[in-house]
Amino acid sequence: MNVRDFRLINESFGNERGNDVLRHILRVIDGRLGVGEAVARGEADHFYLLLREGDPASIEDRVERIAEDANAFNANREHPYYLVLNCGVYLVEDEGLDVAAMIDRANDARKGLPARSDALCRFYDAAVVERLQREKELANLLDGSIKNRDFIVTLQPKVRLSDGKLAGAEALVRWHHPQKGVISPAEFVPVFEKTGTIVKIDLLMFEQSCEFLARWIAAGREPVPVSVNLSRRHFEDPGFLAPFVRIADEHGVPHGLVEMEMTESIFFDDEAIGNVKKAVDAMHDHGFTCSLDDFGSGYSSLGLLKEFDVDALKLDRSFFLDDSSRARDVVESIVGLANKLGLTTVAEGIEDGERLRFLRAVGCDLVQGYVFSKPLPCDEFERWADARGAAALRNDDPLQP
Numbered sequence: 387m388n389v390r391d392f393r394l395i396n397e398s399f400g401n402e403r404g405n406d407v408l409r410h411i412l413r414v415i416d417g418r419l420g421v422g423e424a425v426a427r428g429e430a431d432h433f434y435l436l437l438r439e440g441d442p443a444s445i446e447d448r449v450e451r452i453a454e455d456a457n458a459f460n461a462n463r464e465h466p467y468y469l470v471l472n473c474g475v476y477l478v479e480d481e482g483l484d485v486a487a488m489i490d491r492a493n494d495a496r497k498g499l500p501a502r503s504d505a506l507c508r509f510y511d512a513a514v515v516e517r518l519q520r521e522k523e524l525a526n527l528l529d530g531s532i533k534n535r536d537f538i539v540t541l542q543p544k545v546r547l548s549d550g551k552l553a554g555a556e557a558l559v560r561w562h563h564p565q566k567g568v569i570s571p572a573e574f575v576p577v578f579e580k581t582g583t584i585v586k587i588d589l590l591m592f593e594q595s596c597e598f599l600a601r602w603i604a605a606g607r608e609p610v611p612v613s614v615n616l617s618r619r620h621f622e623d624p625g626f627l628a629p630f631v632r633i634a635d636e637h638g639v640p641h642g643l644v645e646m647e648m649t650e651s652i653f654f655d656d657e658a659i660g661n662v663k664k665a666v667d668a669m670h671d672h673g674f675t676c677s678l679d680d681f682g683s684g685y686s687s688l689g690l691l692k693e694f695d696v697d698a699l700k701l702d703r704s705f706f707l708d709d710s711s712r713a714r715d716v717v718e719s720i721v722g723l724a725n726k727l728g729l730t731t732v733a734e735g736i737e738d739g740e741r742l743r744f745l746r747a748v749g750c751d752l753v754q755g756y757v758f759s760k761p762l763p764c765d766e767f768e769r770w771a772d773a774r775g776a777a778a779l780r781n782d783d784p785l786q787p
Contacts, residue, residue, distance in 0.1 A: 540761035613645035641673030703735025
């Protein structure tokens with residue numbers, strides 16, 4: 387069992403208060419133990435429990451009671467601070483297994499809990515084993531695929547609503563492994579995000595994007611800005627921008643043609659916010675622009691606008707799953723605020739013409755979505771761009787997909 391986001395307690399209130407919390411939790415757990423049961427604190431905020439239970443429902447019930455007792459101090463607080471406990475459980479089937487291995491299995495189960503799940507417990511089972519094996523397999527494939535460039539960039543167009551012209555693209559990663567076939571980003575991105583190796587993929591996508599832009603410039607085409615995604619793991623290194631600058635310069639790509647796209651999940655604690663602020667300033671110093679992706683998916687979006695000097699906002703697709711007048715009013719208000727702040731607005735995940743017309747009416751700048759095109763390999767993107775340019779010359783309806 388551990389405390390979710392425990393480091394925030396130390397950072398917000400100091401290590402001594404953090405130690406008080408750990409002592410409090412240990413007392414609570416100890417008070418809920420029966421005869422022949424035990425608890426010990428391990429490293430940091432981890433606790434190991436030995437319970438004489440075999441029924442998953444009973445175990446979940448006991449963990450819920452522990453969590454309730456741990457948070458009882460909030461009853462009369464004006465500003466409660468809830469402790470969220472995550473628990474992984476191994477039901478002992480092999481009594482000859484080393485205790486350390488049992489602890490590892492329980493911890494593997496705990497790590498499988500979704501980051502913001504309401505569930506307190508996860509049990510070690512065949513699904514956990516399968517997940518761990520798959521993560522190991524993907525990790526073993528990574529370096530070879532980086533070397534062989536099995537990760538390829540695809541480009542999804544961004545269309546300007548004022549005139550219907552191509553105004554940019556987002557670089558999205560696809561993994562085409564020669565033996566394993568196509569591996570979904572939904573599967574491999576969280577794995578490599580967790581290990582930190584996602585930074586290697588980001589750099590490769592950046593390099594391929596620069597190669598594409600350099601080819602367009604050499605061919606006499608008018609290049610469009612390309613946005614590339616940055617994992618939060620980059621911001622753990624204060625000098626992470628150096629290889630991006632070097633790659634752009636090696637390909638002769640003006641830095642203003644590259645936009646660094648950051649998701650709201652980067653801003654997870656006060657220390658990270660300080661690092662990101664410095665990184666955004668450094669991006670601008672080097673001539674890059676930056677955008678805030680998934681805007682509106684978190685709970686501190688407006689605060690981020692105050693803190694960070696970003697150049698563009700990408701409205702989260704969740705805004706466009708609801709067609710109510712209230713949802714439309716929210717979108718219109720965000721677009722108006724962004725315009726007042728001098729930010730470019732991009733609506734992503736748009737799939738129909740009705741929303742296109744609404745977004746144009748409220749002053750949204752760019753649209754990205756299947757209504758215009760899915761993500762395309764670079765050669766197909768060029769053909770799409772040529773067709774779009776020809777349509778503009780014919781004065782076709784600028785909002786025609």
